[in-house]
Amino acid sequence: MGLDKIDTILESPAHEFDVVVRIAREEDIAVARQMAKQLAQETGFSLADVTKIATAVSELARNIYRYANQGRIMIRKKLEEKDGPCIEVIAADRGPGIPDVDLVLTRGYTTYERSLGIGLSGVKRLMDSFAIYSEVGKGTVVITEKRRRKF
């Protein structure tokens, strides 16, 4: 399972999203973060949730830059959902892939020397839904959503 999903997502056309940011240089992380923030604001999220979404995007974009060198952050508003409007963030790369997905979701686990190892587990906590598909030699896809809260 999941493997076809990686291909499908990696090949998803840009026009299906409101925002697509190619991550290849470190500066692109800030761009992705900024775009996510703007889209979440437009969609009417609270400032707290805008910050959570921007932080999640920052984590995912940095992982792409660090571990896969390049990839894409794709974001879209989903206004027709039955539970109310939501924002979907997809991070996709054709990098080395992750051998053990459960292991990397453990808080504090990292293969990078200067880090806390809480990026992915943090994204999972900040967002409402979280799924990760990865295959060694093929790439990694993270799909995550946040619903707009009623005030």
Add this chain to the structure above:
Amino acid sequence: MSSNLERVVPILQIADFLLVPIQIDLDDRTVGRLQQQLMREIERTRAKAVILDVRMVEVIDSYISYTLSETAAMARLMGCRTILCGIQPPVALTLAQMGVVLEELTVARDLEHALVLASSL
């Protein structure tokens, strides 16, 4: 040589302290330069505390958290304490939800509180 002496942030000296308002995006390169600049200033001024003001920072992710703690650890090895102030409420909420612990840092409510804490060191 000149690139080693680059100023990436303004560093203000107030009595025995250094005040550093962080207004730039902290990426890998700028963090390294900021740390070098700060270590140089600590050595030159013999400051006993550094106050990092993050009021302008809208997103603090795990990487920025790590680098802030790392900077504080470096300063501590030079006999200097680091106080963080100005964390915006939504940023605090996000960090708390992620379970980030800002090691090595003393957190102050605002700049005034940071100055009180620095003075009592």
